[in-house]
Amino acid sequence: MRDQPPLPAVSFQSVTRRYGPVIAVSGVTLDIAKGEFFALLGSSGSGKTTLLMLLAGFDQPTEGRVMMSGTSVSELPPHRRSIGVVFQNYALFPHMTAAQNVAYPLKMRGVGRSEREERVKAALSLVNLTERGASYPSQMSGGQQQRVALARSLVFGPELLLMDEPLGALDRRLRDQMQQELKRIQRELGITVIYVTHDQSEAMAMANRIGIMAGGKLLQVADPETIYTAPSSHFVARFIGECSILRVASLDNGRAFEIAGARQSLPSPAIAPFDIVVRPEKVSVHSVNDARSGEAFSVPATIREVTYLGPGWRVELQLSDGQLLLANIMRGDLLAGELEPGKSVIARWASASVTTLPTEGSS
Incomplete structure (x- = not known):
């Protein structure tokens, strides 16, 4: 008997999302493999963030199904999907230290204090912030706050990490540094990452594969080199590089x-x-x-x-x-x-x- 191919980490099956007469996502079918760093790339209003929100559970598809590891999650609330999410606005609690912010998801899940402390320590070490656990967000740079947000999204061991324009508020030098850090962390953990961005160079530098979106539709999915050298349409050719x-x-x-x-x-x-x-x-x-x-x-x-x-x-x-x-x-x-x-x-x-x-x- 032949071995069955591994189930994709994420599968969008003919997913459509309508808001009244507006179609934000139109018939998207896409499989993302376990351990893949996948970028959803498109301009504002292309549907990429809506697709991410459907996967995270903050919205539900009008048609189609969202699957994780072969199981439909379309009806599951966000806290039952084992997904970490990082947004552009870091959403850190200003009255909590970095360590307390990172510990918050564990506390909400009822993890005991000693285990919380160990896991927070490991998460801060992963993002190179071991010495800043006692600092408050107002005492940290934008790059450091982003690292805290990343540690908080990873500390409970999610199956999947979703990132929505996470580096958009950083200057170019910090963005370049964080790109390398994110790739390092993804490799170390082997976690599946879905990364939403409008920045083509960011997607090209980080992702194993890229999905180009426009008008709610998925236009092309391929590795960065293929998308650059063999675009599927005039739109993709113009969107990726000059x-x-x-x-x-x-x-x-x-x-x-x-x-x-x-x-x-x-x-x-x-x-x-x-x-x-x-x-x-x-x-x-x-x-x-x-x-x-x-x-x-x-x-x-x-x-x-x-x-x-x-x-x-x-x-x-x-x-x-x-x-x-x-x-x-x-x-x-x-x-x-x-x-x-x-x-x-x-x-x-x-x-x-x-x-x-x-x-x-x-x-």
């Missing part, structure tokens, strides 16, 4: 395309009509006198705008057919000192760097 989406003419039954008078073959045929997606780091910019201009795929362009970014420059190019193309020029590039609006250049990219998507409205 890109250029360009109109092209299909040639040779989708085996090649033409753009601004230049022809390029594709690694695999595409169904016409299609657009191409090119990431700016894949675009190289050359002088019009470059010797290879007649030997390689080359698109004439004019520099339209140059933005200094520190490690390099973001360059907006206009192709001869009027379309705009983004390129990243790094220090040390041959043209690094010759970037100025109005300059005529040649743009190139490898055919393997191109992603094709059906032209919007063509299906």
Whole structure:
């Protein structure tokens, strides 16, 4: 007899949530594996937080079921779901010390005093706050308060940790530090984490898989590299990082395309009509006198705008057919000192760097 595959930690089964005429979540079906760090990524109003609240038990689906480890929890109250939750506003009790805040969930569950003290000590150690147990929230930095909130959500040993924009109130340096801390803690505990954010770089840096949401729908679920290099739609391509989406003419039954008078073959045929997606780091910019201009795929362009970014420059190019193309020029590039609006250049990219998507409205 074959071994049965492990049950997912979380399973949304055709989940819909309506508020009157407004559909906040629309027919979401999604499995999340045990021990996975999963990010729900989307802009405000996309439905990601509503989905999280349905899982936490603070709301109920209009249709469909929410499962945990193969058991429906749609009717269970939040305190019976074995879920820790961390919000952007840390919701710490100001009159309690850090240790008392962390101990609160244990006290509510009737855990004895000696066991509470041991578990609080371990939780504070996990988030590197062993020495701050006697401090009140007003005596702690935002990053330290966030660590206390995290320790409080983990101290009772939940099966699942939900995090809703938990780092949104921190500055960039602290956010970067906390991202690394969260990944470390998740690895140490092996706990399943579902992380809601609107910050694409945060999701890319932390998650094993990402689910992109918009208009209450789940548009694509994949690992970060796949979502970046093979987006499923124009929306996903634009939402994850910068890109250029360009109109092209299909040639040779989708085996090649033409753009601004230049022809390029594709690694695999595409169904016409299609657009191409090119990431700016894949675009190289050359002088019009470059010797290879007649030997390689080359698109004439004019520099339209140059933005200094520190490690390099973001360059907006206009192709001869009027379309705009983004390129990243790094220090040390041959043209690094010759970037100025109005300059005529040649743009190139490898055919393997191109992603094709059906032209919007063509299906």
